[in-house]
Amino acid sequence: MNEILDIAKLAKEATGELVALKSETKNKILRAVSAEILAKKEQIKAANEIDIKNGEASGLSVALLDRLRLSDARIEAMANGLLEVADFADPIGEILDGWRHKNGMQITKTRVPLGVIGMIYESRPNVSIDAAALALKSSNAIILRGSASAINSNKFLVNLFNEAGSKAGLVKNAVQLVQSTDRSVVEQMIKMHEFIDVLIPRGGKNLKEFIIKNATIPVVETGSGVCQIFIDESTNINEAVNIVKNAKTQRPSVCNAVECVLVHENITDKFIPALIKELSEVELRLDDEIYTKFMNEKNVVKAKDTDFGAEFLDLILVVKRVKNTTDAIRYINEHSSGHSDAILSQNYANIELFLNSVNSAVVYANASTRFSDGGEFGFGGEIGISTQKLHARGPMGVRELTTYKYVVRGNGQIRG
Template sequence: MSEILSLAKQAKLASLALKSLQTRTKNEILNAVANELIAKKEQIKEQNLLDLKNGKDSGLSDALLDRLTLTDARIEAMAAGVLQVANLADPVGEILGGWRHENGMQISKVRVPLGVLGVIYESRPNVTIDVAALALKSQNAVILRGSASAIHSNIVLEKIFNQTGAMFGLPSGAVTLIKDTNRQSVDELIRMDNYIDILIPRGGKGLKEHIIKNATIPVIQTGAGVCHIYVDESADIPDAVRIIKNAKTQRPSVCNAVECVILHRNVIDKIMPVLIAELSDVKLRLEGEIYENYDGFENVKKANELDFGAEFLDMILLVKVVGCIDDAICYINEYSSGHSDAILSKDYENLERFLNAVDSAVVYANASTRFSDGGEFGFGGEIGISTQKLHARGPMGVRELTTYKYIVRGNGQTR
């Protein structure tokens, strides 16, 4: 029996055992895991250093190395996220509706777990803990398949979660990590439709396209982050620069970082000199007519066709010009990945027009795209940010890891 098949069978059995887990038990496990993460910070960082060394030796980009790195602050943030999940209301068993049939039967619509999740992700080891915590809270079993670049970090984190959880009644097989990082393990996993209910891929475009084309299991697409900020002609320029700087530079390697700023033609001369100065560490790729006026600066380069719709995940920012808000909306709806897009404006009508017309999972008025995050939304982390419309959209927390069933109570009715 292959490793994948063995883990899938264990996960299926665990998903049945998880159905009887009480809220109190789930929260005890999560609280204990949070404490253990803090207690074992040095052990986690030690394993993470092995991954970082291997990553540098194999030529990983700075952006991917940043995603891979676990610092004290990031481990503490993981623990805080687990505690936040523990403090969430239990979604399982929530009654979503109910009514009485004319023959006297009582029909209830009740929230239940999805079953077994298969989560495939790259680089970021914190996903191991985020996903395990959310899966447990929603009473789903989960099979984790991280990347080779994070294997040492993922192994130690999964071990901490399972060893801690076992002391409080976590079923064996509820959280498992595939240690085989060959591509073949992904191909086998995505065809385990007899055991796995949902696949959630988090990673590069190539990985997701491969899974979507070859999986025999339903897939929730967590998309690339081609995020835009449109600066309207009524925008407050100092605020706009501050928001853009945060959205681009606070952590450029993540999917909610801005990749393209769209300027109304009337604000170009007001904002560009300030933007160039404030984003001195960012490589600005300017559309033709803007470039002609600002091509003398060291951090400025003329944009080309490949920059439009690109996810840089780096200190690179495309700057485009439009003549009106409708042009900005049309451009975003064509080039955005449907993740997160923002408008900076003082014009109420334009704000509402943008928020209603841009077809993305998260749309912002006068705020940074960096808030598209399960933790920031109060979900205690996320299993991914869905850019599709079924069955979940945007940051996916515990509620998005459930479905529902109908429970019908009768007293002898026949049809």
């Protein structure tokens, strides 16, 4: 038996029924799954605890264990996200544009599903529910391939989705989980262009690079988060420190956490002491010029060249001095992963220059990068945060899982 081949074939077969599924049925399914998640919260945590203990035994980092853990709050967020998605307007069949040809034909541009989505992701088991919900709402079949570290959580959640969903009208094989954790399955899956329409990898740099280099299927690049915050000389110091603290410490293991702070050279002597004091639990890796002034502080080390442009996913923050806004923009565009970057400033001209010039999916003025999230953007969750430019960019919700086709209605026209 070839597990992934069988799954891919079944997913492709399911797409015909999915596109015909009524909005009322899709919403009923989502609400049924939401209720079941809350009803089985303790069983979900029990399955997740097996993964947590296995992860601890295998030496997973604190950051990865945090990404793996399903707390009461995270389980409730999954359930609430399903209800939000259920309340969205159904995108399928939406008329995007329309006009009449000079020969009388009516041409309409209509939103349709992508087809079969291959989702390859690491750690975070809540992705299983978020991705399944968004795929269903957009009438796509989805193949989920999580990491070995979350296999017990993923199995329970996908089984729950299918069991609760089937009672409410879920199409068979619309949501499938790859049970095998062997790497060879991924190698096979990313070349199944005859069955899978798009791949969405969500995980570490090595996973994404491997898929991008080897896939024969279109790939939406997501999630690598080298996020930067620029502290302009006109900023409010206390507000800036609070924003940086939130962006770094509220949940350091996620892709929208800040990894580098750029400080205008005119305020380093004011800002750095406040940062050191407020982020006492964070290892601050300072560039050469700043380090010489603050080297005796206990949470300070000298930054290495490899720290600039690195994604730490931990309580580590690199700090660099820059000359001005233009210098900050140049650095960010050279080192950013294209995820989320921010300016903290009271200078309107500098803010507008930054927002217009930084080449990232999400840019902020005077706010934390932690808001780069499908739930926070009102999408009811996300299937990933796209860092590329084609098709979709930023948090990907229901609409980003669709494409379009042209429907032409005539009455006997032929081309002369």
